[in-house]
Structure formats: C-alpha cells, structure tokens
Amino acid sequence: MVVSKVSDAKVAAVFPVAPETYYMELEAPEIARLAVPGQFVHVSCSSAHDPLLRRPLSIHMVSRQQGIVALLFRVVGKGTAILAQKRTGDVVNVMGPLGRGFTLPLPGSRVALAAGGIGAAPLVFLAQELANLKCPITVYLGAKNKKSLLCDGQFVQLGAEVVIATDDGSLGFQGTVPDMMRRHRDWRRTAMTYLCGPKAMMQEISAMLASADVPGEVTLEEKMGCGVGACLSCAVKIAHHGQVRQQRACADGPVFPSWQVVWD
C-alpha cells in the first residue's frame, strides 16, 4: 500500500481574517477526499533549511467537490509568517491528512463544541460533518476580544447555537470559556463535547466534563518532528485502564478522549 500522502498544493486563496490570523485555501483534492475532522496537514513553509521542519496545521474546512482544503492559522513565528506571505498561485508542499480525528456521534445527537482562540480552526470542519449528521450543536466560542473572535459566522451558518465569551467583554460574556460553560448548562446533556484551545482551557473543561460524566474529546498540541509517529517527539500521557501510557500526539492523536489525558 503505497499511497503518496505528500503533494504540492496550489494556493487558491489567502487573506487575513483577524489580527495576525490568515485563511488559506489549498488545491489538494486527495487530502480533501480522505480527511476527517480533527486531522491535520504537515506544511512545508520553505524549501530552504531554515525554518527546517514542517508545521502542523489543522484542517479547517474541506470542499470535496472542489478539491479544496482550507487552513486557518495564526502568525506566531517564522514558519507561519512565511505562509502568510504566500500568494494565490504559489505552491505549498503538504503532507496529509495526518493523525486520528474526532469520534463522530450518532446522527441527531446533541453535541457541544468549545473553542478558544485559534482552536476554532478544526472545529469548523467538525461542525460541517455534525451538521450533515443533523446534530444540534452548541458552540462555546472564546476569544481575547471582539476583533480576534474567529469563525462565529461559519458556525452560525452551519446552524449551530453560538455562545460567545471574550476576555475583555467586548462581545458576549466577559470571562473565559469554562466560566461561561459553568453558567450555561446545556453541554451537560450532550452525547459529546469537543474541545480545542489553550491547554489550560481544555484541562479545566475536561475536569468539568469528567465531574458531569459527559464524554469529551480534546485536541493536543505538541512540538512535532515527523508528524507520522516515527520520532517520538510529540509524546503525551494517556491513561488507559488505570495505566499511564505515552502516546504520540501526531499518530495516536491529536484527538484524545478528554478523560484519559494526563495533564501536567
């Protein structure tokens, strides 16, 4: 079985959507065809040796018909800065889809999504699939402020109920996503709550889910080398039947059951 999962993808669109945040569409029909929500692509930002490694970016949306994979990324360093400077027609080498995605619920089940900041990126693709499954969705969407809020429009368009929290209260609830969720109790009656955002946020919500006995899934971020499970750079601790095992965020995740993650 030799299916090439590496391809040169043409940039079909790229533009800023919020401060330091870019939306990019890549022509990558194979990836679009195979991807499931929660998976990522490993993107080569430059063909020079600096920066050396690829950058893992979640699959934000796909259009299978058009063969398009969309990314949503924040510029935080060298690699993302180079990506942000790409123009339509440029070619970007991508590997993927990689990793194991979210577990989808039975059609029609009520679900919740909790996103902090750029963590919204993979949850839009998930919401697409959940909408196809006719699942009622509540999105708990957090951001620093109104200007940096991401993807609210996309979630609304997919028919989700969107509840917003901002750190400075410039939109919606003033406070963190976990704080907001403590007040808003709908998520306690879901089949699954899906989390993506800063570690502290996911850890806090995972604890809330555990005490409410609601299943959840989180997406873990570790510094990645290979992205395929070969180098063991991205070890995370996962408890399984009372035993803590090391797993590879890239190949065994990045999605893991919220109650199994050993946060440290």
Next chain:
Amino acid sequence: MVVSKVSDAKVAAVFPVAPETYYMELEAPEIARLAVPGQFVHVSCSSAHDPLLRRPLSIHMVSRQQGIVALLFRVVGKGTAILAQKRTGDVVNVMGPLGRGFTLPLPGSRVALAAGGIGAAPLVFLAQELANLKCPITVYLGAKNKKSLLCDGQFVQLGAEVVIATDDGSLGFQGTVPDMMRRHRDWRRTAMTYLCGPKAMMQEISAMLASADVPGEVTLEEKMGCGVGACLSCAVKIAHHGQVRQQRACADGPVFPSWQVVWD
C-alpha cells in the same frame, strides 16, 4: 563618518534576458549616486539563515536620475535562484557600493573591453562612463552560443564596436575571446583593456596584454564572506614591486591591474 551603506531596495523590474540569466532593477538612489564601474553590491537573497551569506553582484548599470541600480545575474545556485523569483515591488536588502572600481582613462582615449559570459555585466556600466568620456570602445564579447550572448545591444547603443565570439560559432567568430583577440589586433593600441569573465580567459588575455605591453584591468571573483575586508576570505595574490602580497578581492579589488595578478 557613519554613512549607512545598507538599504532595503525595492525591485523596480526583473525579467529573464537569456537562458538562466536575469536582469533586475533596484530602487537604490544612494548606491546609484555613489557607484563607479567595477564596484559591486552585496545582496541578501533571503532573510532566513539558508542561504546564509549575501551574494556579491556587480553593478551592471545605474541611472542616477531615477535612483536605479541594475544587476545582471546568472542563476547558478540557491541564492541566485531565490533572487530570480523576486517580483516587482518585493524588497531586497543590499549593501554597497563596495570595492574599488576600474581606473578610467583620459577622455577620448581608445579602450578595449573583453567579456566572457556573465562577465559582460559590469562592463556595461563601464562602457556608459567611457562613452561619457568620449572614448572609442572596442568590445570583445564571448558567449557559449548566440542564445546566451549578453549585452551586445547595450554596447552597440553606447557607440562601441562589438566583435563577437561564440564557442559553437552560432554567431561571429567561432572560438574563445582570446583566440579572437589574437586575430583582431586593435586592442594593442589602447590606453587600457578591461577584462571580466572566466578566470582562464582573463589569465590568457592578461598574458597577451603583458607581452604586448598594454595595460589592463581584471575583475577577480573569490568566494566572499563579509564583502568589506573584515574576514580575509577573498584573498588574492597581487605582485607589487617584485613582492607577492595578499589582497582582499572585496575591499582592495575586485578590480586589479592585469599584470599584477598572480594566477594559480
């Protein structure tokens, strides 16, 4: 005396002019104002650490009025490949003008230029100045073949007599520039013959000049680090009053008297 000789220059134009050969105009008014023929600029191809060093490129032409410095370069490796991909409006960091240029003759003196391949690049700037000085110019212009011949039009426009040699005889004399010069004897009556091209060509012509007792100047190429005389990477051997001394191609050259160069 702190004059900044480093600047971000906007690419005003860039296009291929022959196989693997590009012409590029940079908005660099300071350099245009200060440069003399034979000098070079030290060009940063990438802000990443790979490729790490700047690339020395001769000043091909300047327009002082428009503040434009033109380069003519051949794509031979990483750095020049990156440069060739720049587009109008991109910014390129350049240091210069660097080095010591050609010695100009008295106005009206007869001169000869001998160029091989990309060696024509700095000689066009020189021909501009020589034309201003009303010097009758003969250009011995060599190339692999008709297609890769460079700058013939520019030299003609500047009023020079242009004599062409190609390795395959697809245009002009079939053979090398030195071979052609052996038959064409005009250069023996010049005030100065200026050379730029492959080492072997310059060495051979330098010997011819020496035996005909004609003064010449050559432009030497050595791998350069700093470009300003600080690192001693670019040592060349120059004989002076019977003594061989090391000089720095970047700061003491790149132009040296043809009879003083110790070729090895």
Next chain:
Amino acid sequence: MKPNLAVNVGGIKMKNPVTTASGTFGFGLEYRPYFDLNRLGAVVVKGTTWEPRQGNKTPRLVETPAGILNAIGLQNPGVDYLVQHYAPYFATLQTKVIVNIAGSTVEEYARVAERLNGVPGIAGLEVNISCPNVKKGGLAFGSRPSTAAQVTRAVKGATDLPVIVKLSPNVTDIEEIAKAVEEAGADGLSLINTLLGMAIDIRRRKPVLGNVMGGLSGPAVKPVAVRAVWQVYRAVKLPIIGMGGISTAADALEFILAGATAVAVGTASFINPRAALDVLEGIELYLKENKITDIKELVGAAQVPGN
C-alpha cells in the same frame, strides 16, 4: 548500463548504500505510506534497550537554524516487545533491518544483543554508545576509547550478527575511539550521532527541552559529520555508515567521497518523507551521469589537493 550499487557493511550485504538513521524512522512502519521501504539498502530502527523505557519529559524537540535538538531519551518498548511484535514484520521485508541497541551498563548491551541473536528478520546490530540524551550509558561509553572498546567486545561476544558501533562527534579525538572499537572487534562504524546542544527559552528563562540538553541533528551538522567520516576513514579499515544532515544525493555523495561505504538519512525524513528514496535515486543518477559502474569506486575517492 545500470551501475552496481551493492555494498557490504561488515557482513551486512545491502543492495544499495542507503539506509535510515535510528530514531528518525520508527520501526519502519510509519513511512510505509510514503514509499516502498524495500527499495532501501537497509532500515535502521529505533534504539532498543532491555526494559521498556518512557523517555524524557516533553518538550523533546526544538528547532534550531537548519537543525533540530532532540531529547527523546530512548523511549522504546524493550527488546522483548521488539522481538515479538516487530521482528516478524522485519522478516517480511526485502531490505535488511538493523536494530540499534543501547544500555545503561555493559551487561545490558550484551543482554540485548544476545536476545536479538538468531531472531529472523534482523540483519545486524548498531550499537549506540553515543546517545547524549540519557543519564546513564549512551554518550558516557562512547567518549572514552576504553569503555567504547569494552561495550564493543561485550556485544561481539554475545551475538553472531554483524556489529556496527555508532560513534559520537562530541569527542576530542574520534580517530582514537574508532581505532579502539576496531581493535575490539567491531565489524563496522556508524557516524555521527548527534552533537550535544541546548536552547534556552528567553521568555520563560529556562531550557527549552524537558531534558535541558539535547542532540543536534539535521543539515546544520553536516560539515562536522563529513569531517568525522573523512578522519575515521583514514584511521581505520572498517566500513563506515555516514550520517548527519543528509537530505539530498549531493549530501550523501559528500559522505561517500569522504569515506563512507553507506549513508543514513535521518532528520531529513521529517521534512521529506521520501528523502531516503530521493537520495538513492540521486546517487544512481550521479553514477550514470559520471559513467561510474560501481559505487565502491567513489568510497573515499575525494583527493587532497596537492597530494
């Protein structure tokens, strides 16, 4: 005419000189979706110890200019697991599998070697006496000729498999270590392992890696690796597997011309999962273009100017 690419590394007959660097290619399963591993001369798998090991705290990886620092710390499922779960898969491959082994004591090295002896699917051992990322063993053994020789002898005594000893560049005199290992009976040498390095997070004012120090690999180290191969080739008669920063055939050819009989692709696979295959194909092309009929003609063929 197709040039001859086959090489013999201390008794391991490889159909071509290209292999993978231990720890960068897992157990040879992870890159299967990217190319046919059977094209390679050999696959060198992750460092294996007697007991399973958890490895170091994260972060285990940090990028540096043209390189990476890793401090995985020999996380591995132990030699028994390898024998039971991976060796049967190795036996199905049409490429040679070399198992990289490590230990905290000389006895552990010997025990692991013994356990692997006679296991179908394993063509040879690569003995890691140069891992900078573990407290005990590893680099400690590889930095002195006497201990390097001791480990070599112990492993040789415990196995019939060809034994390749992997040397560290973090030494004053790599030739001296190579000679000691040769005398102790090694069948070949691998070099280089990673350079000891470190990065500091200036925001949090502490080392980036969980393990503080780590091993530097990738294109950044290539000049050091080529130099080490050049020196060792001139000091011993053993065949060398050269590695350290190889990402292209041109890089690999530098190692071969310096004296390597075979080459391993490591960090480059992270960037280009097909890197090892690309290196192989590029070497073939170079041989054809230069009308060289046998790769062995190139081994150590770089000449010192003026000599």
Next chain:
Amino acid sequence: MKPNLAVNVGGIKMKNPVTTASGTFGFGLEYRPYFDLNRLGAVVVKGTTWEPRQGNKTPRLVETPAGILNAIGLQNPGVDYLVQHYAPYFATLQTKVIVNIAGSTVEEYARVAERLNGVPGIAGLEVNISCPNVKKGGLAFGSRPSTAAQVTRAVKGATDLPVIVKLSPNVTDIEEIAKAVEEAGADGLSLINTLLGMAIDIRRRKPVLGNVMGGLSGPAVKPVAVRAVWQVYRAVKLPIIGMGGISTAADALEFILAGATAVAVGTASFINPRAALDVLEGIELYLKENKITDIKELVGAAQVPGN
C-alpha cells in the same frame, strides 16, 4: 529608567556586554561606515601572531546550511605591525579593544603577549588556543587541559593585561579544560571557537577548502555554543564571553541566561553589518520590557526545571 548594561570581564570594564568575534571584524576599521563602533562594549580584533602570516590557500570559505566553514589560517600582519599601525587607532576609540593572539609554540604566545603589554589602546588579550585552521598550535593547545594551562600561564606571566582564554568546542570535556585554564590564572573565558568541519566538492571530488578542513560558525552552531556556555558556567567562576551563531538579541540572551557575562557577534556581521549594534539595542529593549535594572541579573539566570 535606563537599565545598567556595564559588565566587567576579568578586569576589562565594558560599558555593555556586546563585542565582536575575532576574525570577523578585521581590525575594527572595516565596519566603521556601518555604525559607530564606540557604541559597543568592546571590539575583539583579528588573531595576531609574532610574525606576519600568509594564511591558507583559497578557497577559504564555503557556505553550509545556516553556517560557514572558514579556513583563513590566521593571516595577519604580525604583532609589530599591529602595534605600529593599528594600536594608535585603537587608542582613539571609546570602546575597549581586545587583541586576539595566537602562536605555534608556548613561547610565541608569551612573546606576543609581552609585545602588547603596556601598549596604549589595548584593554586585554584573548588567547586563541582553539583555531582549527593552522597546522601547529591553535587547536592542539586547546584540546588538552595540560597544554591549555601551559599557554595560559605563559601568557599571564608575560602581561599585565587581563587574559581571556578562548576555548574550543572540539573536545570531549570542555569543563575540564575550563577548570585547568582557571587554575592557571586566566581572568576570563571566551567560547566557543569554531567546530571542526569539512565540505566536499562532489563535482571535482575533492575538499572544497584549500586547507581541507575548516571551522564551522554561524547560526548552525548556536545550540552547541549555548550548551558549552551552560556547562562551563557551572564548572568555573570565571566570567564568560559567549559566542557562536549569535545574530539577534534573542540569541545573545540565550547565552547570557546560560551564563555568559558578555557576548560576541561573529559571522552575523557578514550578513548584517549592524548586527552587533542590533544585538545591543535588542538586549536593552528586553531589559526595559522585562523591567530588569541590571544585565547582571540575567547572567546564568536560566533555571533547570524541577530544580
């Protein structure tokens, strides 16, 4: 409030911790058109020997991934020339000038040191026992504790100037060398000099550099340099000038947090002639942003997690 940047490196009082790496900044004349050298804490000039030296054959430089290999081979006009032609200029500067010295014998080091003693305009000596690019001397002295100590003692005996000894990373145990040099009376340490490396021209099948091997510098070596500073800071009490791949203030701060009292900018000046000044300004900014009133608070401040 302006943070205090002044540091004292073994008796050399620098108004700020930023200096230049020997051999990359000529004699302090070449970069004058690019910025005001007097802004720097010190300028370290090219390696100087007793007799003038021609240096090595060209090519003397080859680019490598994120680095360069150089084999200049200590080309310099000799100490007399320096005293006569450059020292008067040094005396006009409002920055400290440190002269890097080298020799083929212990006696030559001492003789050069003696010649420079009391010359106005010279604030200290940096003793290069780590140059990989000369046949005799250089690295040979720096790779053993005994010879490193011998050179140190000889130089200390020959001068009243502060003596900084420059160490090589091409050793098994840099702490051991640092301790020997400390005991021998050095006033400070510089590290690192270049890593021994090599590149091969696969077209011509021979080494690229005229001298075969060369010294690797630039961003590629930064992790090795930071690690060396970290180790040596924990082994000795001497102040350290840290260098190796510094191109930005962030790089410099890694060295300072690892234990360097001062930092030197080398190869980076080739790419950005203002690099040393940019590093200085970046350090100032970091201090202000982090409300640190004295740079000395940062020296060695990186903490080991969990300790």
